[in-house]
Amino acid sequence: MIRVELAKQLTRPRTYLTFLALTAFALALAVALSATGPGRVERVGDIPLLLVPRTSMFTLPLVALSSTMKFFLPLAVSVFAGEALAGEAAWGSLRYALARGASRSRFLGSKAAVAALFSIAAVVLVPVTAAAAGLVAYGWHALPVADGSASTPLRLALVSFDPGQALGRLGLATAYVAAGMSSIFAFAFFLSAVSSRPLVAVAGGVGLTILSRVLNVDYLPGVAVLNGYMPNNDVDLWQHLFQQPVESAGMLHFLVLQAVYSATFLALAWWWFLRKDVLE
Amino acid sequence: MISVELLKQISRRSVWATLAVMALVPALLTAVIGITRPALAERVGNWGSVVTESSGFTMPLIALNAMLLFLLPLAVAIFAAQAVAGEAAWGSLRYLLIRPISRSRLLAAKAAVAAALSVAAVATASLSALAAGLLAFGWRPLTVLDLRHTTAFHLAVVTFPPGAAAGRLGLALVYVMAVVASTFAFALLLSTLTARPFSAVAGAVGLGLVSRALDNVPGLHVLGPWLPVTDAGTALWTTAFFQPVDLSGLLHAALLQALYTAAFLGAAWLRFARMDVLD
Numbered sequence: 281m282i283r284v285e286l287a288k289q290l291t292r293p294r295t296y297l298t299f300l301a302l303t304a305f306a307l308a309l310a311v312a313l314s315a316t317g318p319g320r321v322e323r324v325g326d327i328p329l330l331l332v333p334r335t336s337m338f339t340l341p342l343v344a345l346s347s348t349m350k351f352f353l354p355l356a357v358s359v360f361a362g363e364a365l366a367g368e369a370a371w372g373s374l375r376y377a378l379a380r381g382a383s384r385s386r387f388l389g390s391k392a393a394v395a396a397l398f399s400i401a402a403v404v405l406v407p408v409t410a411a412a413a414g415l416v417a418y419g420w421h422a423l424p425v426a427d428g429s430a431s432t433p434l435r436l437a438l439v440s441f442d443p444g445q446a447l448g449r450l451g452l453a454t455a456y457v458a459a460g461m462s463s464i465f466a467f468a469f470f471l472s473a474v475s476s477r478p479l480v481a482v483a484g485g486v487g488l489t490i491l492s493r494v495l496n497v498d499y500l501p502g503v504a505v506l507n508g509y510m511p512n513n514d515v516d517l518w519q520h521l522f523q524q525p526v527e528s529a530g531m532l533h534f535l536v537l538q539a540v541y542s543a544t545f546l547a548l549a550w551w552w553f554l555r556k557d558v559l560e
Numbered sequence: 561m562i563s564v565e566l567l568k569q570i571s572r573r574s575v576w577a578t579l580a581v582m583a584l585v586p587a588l589l590t591a592v593i594g595i596t597r598p599a600l601a602e603r604v605g606n607w608g609s610v611v612t613e614s615s616g617f618t619m620p621l622i623a624l625n626a627m628l629l630f631l632l633p634l635a636v637a638i639f640a641a642q643a644v645a646g647e648a649a650w651g652s653l654r655y656l657l658i659r660p661i662s663r664s665r666l667l668a669a670k671a672a673v674a675a676a677l678s679v680a681a682v683a684t685a686s687l688s689a690l691a692a693g694l695l696a697f698g699w700r701p702l703t704v705l706d707l708r709h710t711t712a713f714h715l716a717v718v719t720f721p722p723g724a725a726a727g728r729l730g731l732a733l734v735y736v737m738a739v740v741a742s743t744f745a746f747a748l749l750l751s752t753l754t755a756r757p758f759s760a761v762a763g764a765v766g767l768g769l770v771s772r773a774l775d776n777v778p779g780l781h782v783l784g785p786w787l788p789v790t791d792a793g794t795a796l797w798t799t800a801f802f803q804p805v806d807l808s809g810l811l812h813a814a815l816l817q818a819l820y821t822a823a824f825l826g827a828a829w830l831r832f833a834r835m836d837v838l839d
Contacts, residue, residue: 309777309780312777312780312782313778316781316782322778323778324778343777343778346778347773347776347777347778348773350773350776351769351770351772351773352773479758479759479762480758483758483762486766486769490630490765490769493629494626494629494630494631500589500626
């Protein structure tokens with residue numbers, strides 16, 4: 281069942297276009313950074329982390345992850361999740377897919393599994409491409425990171441991670457970002473079960489990230505209570521992995537929050553899909 | 561022609577719903593801030609800071625700052641997207657074109673009415689914020705702290721008497737409308753390309769998202785001044801409240817917006833004048 285679905289999605293140009301766009305973005309970023317000043321200090325994230333791109337190959341994946349995690353990755357994930365069921369409905373093939381002798385739950389499960397696989401692949405693809413580009417351009421060196429929040433004009437809080445350690449932390453960071461996409465994935469998947477237009481589901485998934493960001497205390501004073509409970513706000517906390525010592529309390533909270541959101545939306549999708557009148 | 565179109569649009573419920581949201585959000589924001597944190601300083605744009613309860617004029621600033629990120633562009637996109645795609649979705653576009661009027665005139669009338677409604681949305685949001693603010697915090701001079709020029713030794717504070725504050729607010733609104741112009745034009749272009757208003761709205765909001773995301777990519781700083789929607793451009797209206805007013809950024813932004821708007825509107829016109837209308 282999963283294999284059939286996987287084979288079907290792998291033949292879609294949309295899948296390749298999404299991957300291609302993400303790869304191209306990471307490569308363009310590497311080229312732009314190399315062209316405009318690899319020796320300059322780049323500020324990454326809200327902490328901010330201060331990086332000099334030229335020093336190590338690991339600077340590129342950090343920059344790539346932080347510039348894609350707020351929009352391009354949620355978009356890619358929403359595309360995969362939003363296409364899953366609404367894509368079939370839009371093609372008019374959903375009722376024929378359901379005529380096969382498999383239960384709706386199994387069908388839904390395999391759709392979700394394949395979409396999740398592609399989403400994870402999309403998240404992993406970005407840092408991997410950037411790291412590969414970095415390896416070619418800047419080489420396998422230790423990664424020096426200055427902690428912008430702990431630094432003063434007189435003292436630079438500089439930490440250096442040796443290549444193996446940097447790779448390990450990058451892996452953790454990627455896993456964290458992937459986990460951070462799960463609420464968006466689940467919401468887009470739910471909309472995909474409800475709507476028969478993929479665009480609605482994709483826009484809904486992206487809309488959730490925007491809503492999450494708009495209801496942020498930076499933009500809308502007075503909503504400070506909500507701040508710790510928004511589905512997408514704290515996806516940037518992985519940057520703390522490159523501080524010394526690591527502040528992991530917020531990250532753990534965010535992961536639990538993601539699990540709650542994802543479970544809720546996936547359960548809703550399942551509940552809806554089992555009872556849905558499939559007309560397309 | 562324009563009056564016919566205007567009558568049609570203002571009889572639509574979606575128009576009133578959008579304007580009602582534009583009026584409600586600032587009122588709600590005022591209530592929440594008034595109850596929970598009236599004495600705190602709120603950031604406005606990148607460099608401004610106001611203490612809410614010091615004057616009723618702070619509320620329009622806070623509301624514009626919050627809504628210009630997403631809600632105002634969304635409202636503008638909705639009005640522009642309705643223009644052509646709305647008719648196509650109703651299936652009434654081809655009957656509309658049967659009238660002995662050139663397509664250019666029809667598009668111009670549609671665009672003019674959509675633009676008027678967009679202006680109305682911006683005005684509604686700020687007037688509602690102003691009314692709520694004045695009600696809650698009174699008709700008092702507006703004090704703005706300029707964080708860019710504030711150091712440990714010098715507090716850069718400007719105080720505007722109420723009349724001057726109202727004048728500056730009017731100036732700020734002109735900037736705000738200029739900054740959403742490219743979003744408006746892009747939504748109108750998409751509206752001629754698709755028969756679904758929702759797609760056009762999503763695309764126009766997407767333009768802002770993509771542009772903002774590109775603006776925030778380290779290493780692509782070169783692009784920043786040339787993108788249609790950026791964080792810097794969104795916060796540009798706050799310069800109206802600093803002393804002296806810095807006009808250099810404004811001129812650049814106005815030119816850029818004019819270019820994007822002209823390009824998108826031109827493309828919309830080209831497309832609409834030639835399209836096969838099947839809906």
